[in-house]
Amino acid sequence: MRGESGPGWTRTALIGLAAGATGAGLAYLLDPQQGRSRRSRLADQTAATGRRVGRQTARLARRLRSDAAGKLQALRKGDGMPRPMDDATVADRVRSEVFRDPELSQAAININVERGIVVLRGEVPSEAMRHQLIDRIERVDGVWGVQDLLHLPGEPAPTREPVEAGRT
Numbered sequence: 001m002r003g004e005s006g007p008g009w010t011r012t013a014l015i016g017l018a019a020g021a022t023g024a025g026l027a028y029l030l031d032p033q034q035g036r037s038r039r040s041r042l043a044d045q046t047a048a049t050g051r052r053v054g055r056q057t058a059r060l061a062r063r064l065r066s067d068a069a070g071k072l073q074a075l076r077k078g079d080g081m082p083r084p085m086d087d088a089t090v091a092d093r094v095r096s097e098v099f100r101d102p103e104l105s106q107a108a109i110n111i112n113v114e115r116g117i118v119v120l121r122g123e124v125p126s127e128a129m130r131h132q133l134i135d136r137i138e139r140v141d142g143v144w145g146v147q148d149l150l151h152l153p154g155e156p157a158p159t160r161e162p163v164e165a166g167r168t
Contacts, residue, residue, distance in 0.1 A: 085116075087113040087114065090140070090142040091113040094113065094118055097137060101133075108123050108124070117144055118146045120133070120147070123150070
């Protein structure tokens, strides 16, 4: 026979706390004056929580079903493999998006695409136009990022400086 000394003081304290909490909860719910209304409110809250969880579960199931149907349709439509766009195609798409605006001329802005990163150089009439232009380019299919080297009239053109080793 091993010499077991009992549950220990921490386990005894936890058991005592659990028993006290259970007793307090029962006294709260079985109170002669307000116990009936408390039990009724608890039942209503439990039912409402159950309904809310059921709605969320149904919403999630519909979303997953819709996503799966969309993926299946995409697989049936094509060969299932997304085709990466080459830089020339992305550049053409970006140019068609940028030069839709009559305020911008093709001579004022230079667009290069390097591995999906669009590099913009040139002069734009306003700061608002610069931000609008970058937002529109970021939404073009195949663009991974935009490097902004645009400048306003009268400002010096920014340059891309290589970072030397050891400098941050």
